[in-house]
Amino acid sequence: MKKNERISVITKILSDHPNEVFSYNYFTDLLEAGKSSVCEDVAIVKNAIELTGTGYVETYSGASGGVVYHPQVTREEEVSILKEIADQLQSPARKIQGGFVYYSDILSNPRYSKNIGRIIASKYGQMGIEYVVTTETKGIPAAMETAHYLNVPMGLIRRSNRVTEGATTSVNYISGSSNKIKTMYLSRRIDLKDKKVLVIDDFMKGGGTAKGMTNLMEEVGAEVMGICVIFVTRSPAEKLVEQFTPLIWMDDENLESGLRVSLHLES
Amino acid sequence: MKKNERISVITKILSDHPNEVFSYNYFTDLLEAGKSSVCEDVAIVKNAIELTGTGYVETYSGASGGVVYHPQVTREEEVSILKEIADQLQSPARKIQGGFVYYSDILSNPRYSKNIGRIIASKYGQMGIEYVVTTETKGIPAAMETAHYLNVPMGLIRRSNRVTEGATTSVNYISGSSNKIKTMYLSRRIDLKDKKVLVIDDFMKGGGTAKGMTNLMEEVGAEVMGICVIFVTRSPAEKLVEQFTPLIWMDDENLESGLRVSLHLES
Missing domain, CATH: 1.10.10.10 (Winged helix-like DNA-binding domain superfamily/Winged helix DNA-binding domain)
Structure with a gap:
């Protein structure tokens, strides 16, 4: 050759x-x-x-x-990638009844999920992460890409107890959007004991899911090295978890006049 | 430079x-x-x-x-990738009560999901696929990678009606494993009309989910160019869909003596 x-x-x-x-x-x-x-x-x-x-x-x-x-992703490239996503979010056509914003297609587009994965991996590349964990469903592609770029496996937390996962460890959590107590499950076949994990989620409002995931990680003896959330709403200002890295802020207090979004990097 | x-x-x-x-x-x-x-x-x-x-x-x-x-993936590489997965499946530790085999970790490992995505994309690369669709949850990483390699978006079919998907099109289907009638949902914001789609699923026993997905595709006016399923059980021999491409066969008739698996390429 x-x-x-x-x-x-x-x-x-x-x-x-x-x-x-x-x-x-x-x-x-x-x-x-x-x-x-x-x-x-x-x-x-x-x-x-x-x-x-x-x-x-x-x-x-x-x-x-x-x-x-x-x-690695340069700050300049990160801003340009996230800005493109933020611009799309602001389209009025994305408003869903009940104060939600449709973004499922963005996270299911390999172009965006790969770039988000690169950005997150770039932030946590030096921390010796051994596992990426996420809760189903919409955040899976970005979490998977992060795991790929960090060269570690992904642990998938389920929102219902599936027979195909075998025995599970479960914790209860409060779902912010519905204010109900729910349960999340992790297969006991995924051994996270003493593992350095990165928690990824697609969306945070109150922080209930992220809090649940950190509790679950504690339960299985894992060390949470960071929580990274793709979309985070400005309100409520107080979240149930203290330390987390948002990528894009959603300013959804007055959705009628249109969603305003901003990048965490610029705020 | x-x-x-x-x-x-x-x-x-x-x-x-x-x-x-x-x-x-x-x-x-x-x-x-x-x-x-x-x-x-x-x-x-x-x-x-x-x-x-x-x-x-x-x-x-x-x-x-x-x-x-x-x-593209050569036949030789495809056999070697799938053989590695098949070998893992046969570990007795993967047996789950109720006749199931644990494989969630395999599909959540970027190494395997990327390779599976490459294999599937290689098979359908010449067919002008415009969308990859899958039903949550375990098949998402492989479907996502397939979409990446084909450079098309992925459409995610949900097993429950989520407010964050907006208005949905739904079809009922028979879940083979539980023999119950269930419903699957696709956001109406994903426009598949006249689109050439590739249907991907992680597991097939009776074929109920795959049949549901083809019905749903018909409902939204999409053209199904192929159905590719990663793991397919030998029994029942008659599936609810006629045309599909399996990657790995699971011979689970007598699970007590251990799961036997074989590659479709070699059968």
Whole structure:
């Protein structure tokens, strides 16, 4: 394989497997090239990826040396991605009876869920996250993409007790929107004991679901390293959880005059 | 930017945006390079990607010329990916009371859901699919990845009527596992009229859910181009839908002696 082609192949492999360490031997075998050539190739890829602002490549030298790609989103790109989503949210056609805003299509669009996942992974990339957890349903795609970029599994919390999950651990929580006591369930086959977890949710009003998830994490012995919520309403100002990172604020106090949204980064 | 770096950048962009057409002008502007250089670079990337067996790059010439990457999975890679999943399924620890097999963690692992998405997208890449639809919950990650690789949105069918989806179209269906009549709902804000859709589900026993989804697609005027189901049980042999593509067969007639699984490709 020619040098140019090797560079293309290395780029593709690193880019497809964020936060996964590849040994130099893996590449020398795959590309049938010497170690010094591969080292040169990797240095070029490292440069190119850093030039695009989509992350950085780390290399470890020595016998057990390796290469790993850490995706990152620049502040500028983050603002531009979230602004595009925020603009869409403000369309009057998205108003739903009962003071809700329709956003299911946005989170089910791979383009947006991938970008949201990249943004969240970029924020928590240095924290040694071992598991991403979310509660079904609408936040699953973004949580999944976050898990992909962090190279960790996702644990799915259910809102009803499903036979297919086997034995579960459950906690009760107060659903903010309906003010009812509900229950969430996590399969006991997902072992989160002493694991560093990142909690992701698509929407927060009172914070009941997020609070429930942190209680559930405590119950199973996991360490919550952060809570990241995609859409958070301005009111009520007091949420049931104290520490969380919102991506987009929804100012829904007076929805009749239209939803106003703002980015957390800019507020 | 040097030629080597340009090649790395082009590879990353094409690989991150499968089935999306980029004009040559996009690259000449981004890379500050002439069109003939970019054409050469693209030819090298095309070669390299084809050498890795992960797909092919199509180029259109002319004033409105462009470049697009179509991911593909070779039969050999498909067998190896599905075999790894099948092997895991056979672990006795996965047996759940009531004759079920625990696989939620497999589909929630980005590594597997991405690969499954690539496999499905590879099968339906030539059919002009405009939407991927799935029913919540466990199949969402794989459906999402399929949508990503096909560069189309995903439509999420709900098992209960959620206020956040707005007005919905609903159909009744028979849930095979419980033999009860249930209802599935699709937001009317997702316009599938005359759209070519690919239906994805994680599990099929009797085929009731898949049948419900095809009825729902008929109801909203969509054209079902295919039904792809990740895990399908051997019994009952007669399913409620006639045409579908299974990835992995579960031979669960005698679960006490352990689940036997086989790949559709090999059967």
